[in-house]
Amino acid sequence: MKVGLFIPCYVDQFYPGAAIATLQLLEKLGVDVTYPPNQTCCGQPMANSGFEHLTGSCNDLFIKNFAGFDYIVAPSGSCVLHIKEHLHGDADPQATINHKVYELTEFLTDVLKVKSLQAKFPHKVGMHQSCHGQRGLHLSQMTELVAPEYSKPGSLLNMVEGIELIPLNRKDECCGFGGTFCVAEEAVSVKMGKDRVADHLEHGAEYITGVDMSCLMHMEGILNRQGSKVKVLHIAEILNAG
Structure with a gap:
């Protein structure tokens, strides 16, 4: 499977360690992961503020970046839910993108069906x-x-x-x-x-x-x-x- 890594803008700017850990974890589990470098904000902040009509360019860019992947995975439940429920655009029919996007733990559990991990955290x-x-x-x-x-x-x-x-x-x-x-x-x-x-x-x-x-x-x-x-x-x- 080909997986596109979707990193929310606040994670990219303030918590890059979470993004790096997501990539490394998926690679450890044998997933073929690609990070589209031209991705930007998914449009959620605008939509949450009542300006969803201004998110068209965000929607079209997201579709352009991720349409070719089998799955889209992100370390953020809120951004994933926004894409699942609100993504729409002229570049591609809605249904071909929305069903592909998964929050990280959702992907690990429901798609990869992970049963064990080589991880240690004694805290x-x-x-x-x-x-x-x-x-x-x-x-x-x-x-x-x-x-x-x-x-x-x-x-x-x-x-x-x-x-x-x-x-x-x-x-x-x-x-x-x-x-x-x-x-x-x-x-x-x-x-x-x-x-x-x-x-x-x-x-x-x-x-x-x-x-x-x-x-x-x-x-x-x-x-x-x-x-x-x-x-x-x-x-x-x-x-x-x-």
Whole structure:
């Protein structure tokens, strides 16, 4: 299979380590990965702000960059959900692209069907379940449903040698980032973030991980302002560790 690596703009600019770990992890698993160098923003920030009608050029460029791949993989649940649900353009029919795009843990679980990993991370880790991943992509079960529990990111993390996934009181609570929500509703966003961080700290986390660096960036800012030694890491960096 030919896989195109889609790296969101904020990951490219602020957390390139997450992008590199994603590439290395896929290559370790024998995947033929290509990074189209002309990719830019997928258009999600504009769409979230009410300006989806201005995302046409982003859509067309995305289609141009990724139409030739069997799969498109990205280390970001929110950007993947945007492409799945909102990508449209004149360059190509919508259906030929949208069904090809996968969030990293979704791809590892559903397409590659990974059963083991050569990774080692001997630390206490709290897993943040981002809203887009959980409620949009269904990467993990929602606790309000009376249904069997599952977690694609959690199952992969449990394959890592030495890791201790800590319990949380409210494991699927929003961190408050919410894209442009953190700008429009700053005070509410910060309070939600502090509550989310406090849950991890209460249970002794050394690291907080997740599938979206945007959520982790929000919590990292709060941790830094509190003078905490707890670090954030994208899940790809843990699955690729050791």
